[in-house]
Each structure stands twice: as structure tokens, then as C-alpha cells.
Amino acid sequence: MFSLNKKQPFYLLKSKLVLALMLLFIGVSVSFQSTSIHKKEVTIYIQPLGNIDPDCLEYIKKSVIDFYGSKCVIKPKIELTNDLLAGSKTRYEANKIIEKYNSNSNVLLITEKDIAYRKSVQFPEWGIFGLGFRPGKTCVISTFRLKRNVSNQQMLVRLKKVALHEIGHNLGLSHCTHNKECMMNDADGTIKQVDREKIWFCEKCWAFLQR
Numbered sequence: 001m002f003s004l005n006k007k008q009p010f011y012l013l014k015s016k017l018v019l020a021l022m023l024l025f026i027g028v029s030v031s032f033q034s035t036s037i038h039k040k041e042v043t044i045y046i047q048p049l050g051n052i053d054p055d056c057l058e059y060i061k062k063s064v065i066d067f068y069g070s071k072c073v074i075k076p077k078i079e080l081t082n083d084l085l086a087g088s089k090t091r092y093e094a095n096k097i098i099e100k101y102n103s104n105s106n107v108l109l110i111t112e113k114d115i116a117y118r119k120s121v122q123f124p125e126w127g128i129f130g131l132g133f134r135p136g137k138t139c140v141i142s143t144f145r146l147k148r149n150v151s152n153q154q155m156l157v158r159l160k161k162v163a164l165h166e167i168g169h170n171l172g173l174s175h176c177t178h179n180k181e182c183m184m185n186d187a188d189g190t191i192k193q194v195d196r197e198k199i200w201f202c203e204k205c206w207a208f209l210q211r
Ligand SMILES: [Zn+2]
Pocket: 022, 023, 024, 025, 165, 169, 175, 185, 186
């Protein structure tokens, strides 16, 4: 589906990790898990790309802290650059974004612009909600496809799921097929799956993180 194992440009890190790209599409919530999954203290940096509502950034920051038990710091915004635009010039290439900002820090990039991924020849600019290295340290999420026909609050809940999903990929999690309510499901491009999910990882995904 949308978890792709793209080898080429992603054999970058010294650890020889296969940095597979995992796409996401996720959604609404109820229950909470809040245990620190990190054995040592980790800081996740939130990097706004262009203007993002400060309340939105704070909400995502709190969501990351609550769910992962990590520290979280919001960085000053930087602007998306034209070299990251897709061929149509109407959206940005998610893989280029995470490659450009990949570093030794854990970074969650957020944009309001549409982001896309080259799914196939037929769909060279397939719009997505988020993309992250698996495993790795960098992921990107976009509000663009999450806000259609819903309130700001509903959009934020979706964005939270997408953020926690992409960080899950960074931590090594693959897409989940164990439980439809798990945030690590691949929603296959539909917002319905995002909305079906809880703010929750199933026992399999959770066990993977605690290994
Ligand atoms: Zn995914």
C-alpha cells in the first residue's frame, strides 16, 4: 500500500539503516497511552515550514510530550524553498523535504502547504498527510488535506494522529495490520482511516517500541 521501501537515496546514514519511507494517512481519538518509550531522554524539535498557527504548534508539542514522554521544542519558522516543489509547482515533494532537513536531531516538520509523493508513473504527485524515515529522525506532516470540511479542532486531532504516526515510523514502526484502531495503520490515502483510529497504539506496536 503506502509503505514503500525505497532503497536508493535513503541509504544515507552511517548505521547502514535502510531508511524506508513510510507514508501515512491517519485520524479521530479517544484513549490515551502515556508512557515514555524512550530509554533515554530525547528531544523532538518541531520545525514550522512557513506560517503555522501558534496554537496548532503548541497543541502538537503537547501531544508529542504526552504520548511519547519526550521533550519537545518548537523552533522558529523557516520557509519552504522552490527546490522542494513538485513538477506541477502546486505542491511540495515530501521526500525532498525530509532529505533536506534530515540531521542528527529528531525533527518533526510541519507545513500548511500540500505535500506529495511519487507513488507511480500514473500518480507522480500523490497528495499525502505525512512522510517519515523508518527508522530515522526526520518526518514531515501537512495540514493541507486534513482541514477539508471539518472544524479546526477536528483538523488538530487528525494532525496529532499524523504526527504521532510519522514519529512512530522514525522509531522503526511499520504499518500496522493488527488492529484497525491503531494509529500505525496505513489509511491508504483516505481520511476515513485517520478518523477511525484512536490516539493509541495496539499491543503489537507498543511492544515493538518497548523492546
Ligand atoms: Zn505511515
